[in-house]
């Protein structure tokens with residue numbers, strides 16, 4: 001059991017279609033970290049056509065969360081495989097539930113993150129992007145019904161993860177509509193750049209980038 005070399009871990013969270021993968025690509029290009037998306041790892045298992053993959057397809061098509069053990073199995077293998085050359089890991093889409101935020105439930109090989117990058121975008125923006133992505137992505141979950149369920153799973157199960165790490169002072173918010181990577185620490189509970197997800201219309205910056 002090869003241990004994962006100690007290095008920086010950045011967890012990356014945000015709603016479906018907020019731009020986690022897009023922002024991670026930019027961070028990789030600029031800082032050379034290793035990007036691991038738990039969703040991509042799960043889809044690779046589906047593509048491989050294993051029995052486990054068939055069960056995963058059904059869960060993902062419903063817009064629900066995959067059991068933690070499955071996610072951790074894949075994540076640890078991927079981290080171990082790349083740990084010799086990784087400067088740091090960007091772990092995109094993990095954790096998805098607040099009960100998995102403490103160290104012991106993450107397992108001994110995935111320690112607490114250096115930072116949680118939170119990609120913020122309005123629900124209507126995310127829906128619009130995912131429907132557009134669905135025209136070419138081939139992703140089974142880029143359809144209206146699954147998107148609705150994924151949003152609901154995100155707000156009920158995953159959003160509390162942000163509050164958990166905010167209490168520890170390690171959340172950095174990335175505005176998911178900005179061009180390039182713009183990371184800043186949210187100093188106030190409600191900064192002028194922040195807007196609520198329900199009922200808000202996109203800001204000018206957001207409308208212009210979509």
Ligand SMILES: Nc1ncnc2c1ncn2[C@H]1C[C@H](O)[C@@H](COP(=O)(O)OP(=O)(O)OP(=O)(O)O)O1
Pocket residue numbers: 014015016017018019020021022023039129130132133176177178179209210
């Ligand atoms: N800042 C942006 N402005 C306009 N479009 C964007 C922006 N960021 C991402 N997109 C587009 C690219 C994709 O087609 C789509 C979703 O982005 P993506 O990076 O795949 O989101 P994500 O990784 O958070 O989604 P998922 O959770 O479904 O994997 O939106």
Ligand SMILES: Nc1ncnc2c1ncn2[C@H]1C[C@H](O)[C@@H](COP(=O)(O)O)O1
Pocket residue numbers: 016037038039040042060063064065066067068071092093094095096141150
């Ligand atoms: N960390 C995860 N825990 C549980 N389920 C997950 C995790 N990462 C991805 N999933 C499942 C559930 C999502 O709807 C799909 C797609 O993930 P995405 O990050 O949007 O590509 O996979």
Ligand SMILES: [Mg+2]
Pocket residue numbers: 020021037039
């Ligand atoms: Mg993604």
